[in-house]
Amino acid sequence: MDLTLRRAEAADFDALIQHDQRGFGTTHSEAWIAGMRRLLDLERFLFVEDAGRVVGVTGSVPFPMGVPGGQLDIEGVTWVSVLPTHRRRGVLRMLMAAQLETMTTAVAALTASQGTLYGRYGYGAATETRRIRIDKRFARFRPEAPDPGGVRMISAREARAHAPEVQARWAVGTPGSVLRHDVLWDLFLADPEEDRDGGTALFHLAHPDGYASYRLHHDRSTLVVRDLFAATPEAHAALWRVLLSGDFVSHLETGVSPPGDPLGFLLTDPRLVETSEVRDGVWIRVLDVPAALTARRYTAEVDVVLDVEGSRYHVTGGPDGAECTPTAALPDVTLGHSALGTLYLGGHRATTLARAGLVEGDAHRIDTAFLADRPPMHGTGF
Ligand SMILES: CC(C)(COP(=O)(O)OP(=O)(O)OC[C@H]1O[C@@H](n2cnc3c(N)ncnc32)[C@H](O)[C@@H]1OP(=O)(O)O)[C@@H](O)C(=O)NCCC(=O)NCCS
Known part of the structure; x- marks a missing residue:
């Protein structure tokens, strides 16, 4: 092997996409690739090549991340992969060492495909994500729980106008929050068939201080919340009341309710909020x-x-x-x-x-x- 490291440039975009598909074993849609062309700055990417062919990649995207009491511009490390033909030979080690030298922000963040990879480079698992399932047939709100109302159903086009502003307010002071880029809003709200996993198209809810998107699965018996951002406790309570009121729905599932979410305390029976998975987030x-x-x-x-x-x-x-x-x-x-x-x-x-x-x-x-x-x-x- 003849491994060399170099900074990528704009002309490397197609090579980056091809590498990513091979490294992660996936096929990206044309719309997604076009979105990434708008989003990514190739100069933030490092390549390891073997005889001139890309075999390992790391990159970063800059964005503001919420920290306790505020927000901080950070680098989000992403697109990390090594081809199956070149694994366990130190390519990741080369990439991580070089990237740590080049990043200039106070903090870098990433999400990890495996828990064993990044501690050795000084990253620490800082947040947790949680998947929950609620048997909605028995879920009742406490009689004195907040019932602020003010939620309306909106179209995807209205969500594109409303949701980013609410998400930006939610993000300030929510530790670990990612301020979502316009490209990612466009891709998510376009809601292509391949993202639906057999479910309906997305439905969208708006509150003056909140927003949620969900779809129905399994003959409309399961409601899956895909997005929920509440900038105030009132918006949080109002949105969850609507999400837990669907007539056909017997169960609600979601990954948007982190450990410490007050959702269970709004209900007469907090045990109904069953945790099916907790794992490291950022x-x-x-x-x-x-x-x-x-x-x-x-x-x-x-x-x-x-x-x-x-x-x-x-x-x-x-x-x-x-x-x-x-x-x-x-x-x-x-x-x-x-x-x-x-x-x-x-x-x-x-x-x-x-x-x-x-x-x-x-x-x-x-x-x-x-x-x-x-x-x-x-x-x-x-
Ligand atoms: C994960 C991946 C990037 C590792 O790349 P690699 O080039 O094989 O890693 P390296 O050979 O440089 O190993 C670096 C270190 O991580 C360790 N390591 C790598 N993969 C590991 C694994 N699956 N489990 C435990 N340790 C692992 C190595 O032992 C080595 O440790 P050391 O430096 O202390 O000796 C690569 O397997 C891959 O691309 N996987 C699929 C895509 C993916 O998961 N990307 C990460 C997204 S967050």
Whole structure:
């Protein structure tokens, strides 16, 4: 093998698409390929080639990600794959090392096809996704649960006008949120037959502060919620009331209700919200510790010296802001990049990681302060 690494350029687009189909074993539609042509900046991609043919790829797309108390411009690492003919020979290792050198944002994020891959490069599993199933025949809202109303059914064209504005408001301060790009809205709301998995076309709901899309499956007995973004608790309650009111429907299934979603507490029987799967969502790599730690807010006052793989930082902060400066002082808490990534969005506790041996020292010093006050959720794949 004669492996070389290079930055891609615009003319490499067709080679990138061909590689991706082979690497992931999939066939992309013409509409999707045209969308990617609009979305991707090939200069953010790295290729490993063997004798001039692409055998490994990594890339990134920039977007604002929600962090506790705000939003931060990050790089979303994506399109990572190595051809079946070249696996387990260090191609991913080459790509990841080079990409970490080139990224200039404070934070990088990705979603992982396997849980074993990215910890070694300093990424940590930061959020969780959850799949739920509700036996709708028995689901009742508590008599005193909020019933704000204000939901109407809208067309796909109206959703294209309404949903992005609501999603953008939801995204600010929702840890791990991906601000969805126009291209991805166009592709999703076009709702091509191949995305329907045997279900109906999408139906869309609008509330002044929320939006949801769903389709019906299995002779209309199962309602699958594909999208739900609520910028206020009122929109959340109003949309779920409509989603759980369908006459033909016996069950509701969705992946848009993360751990910590108040949905179960709106019902007389929270047990009806059955979790069928919980798995890692967004993985975070902190690239610039002071820039990352000052970009978020903290739920309690914190004053601590962190040692992150040999570099020490004095972090002071609280609900209104934070400072983070290099220091030579002795550390209160010692952790690796991967553990810092896991804690960054506030979806996991430092004391939990301490019990797993991933945080050393006085984990209580950062335990509460780093937690998020909203359930982390990315809401859009990348
Ligand atoms: C996952 C994938 C990118 C790995 O690429 P690769 O070139 O075979 O990986 P490398 O040989 O560079 O291995 C890098 C490290 O990961 C480890 N690794 C790779 N695949 C692994 C696996 N499936 N399970 C456990 N460890 C794995 C290697 O042992 C190596 O560890 P080391 O550096 O500590 O020795 C490749 O198998 C692939 O393209 N899979 C299909 C598409 C995919 O899943 N892409 C990732 C999307 S998030």
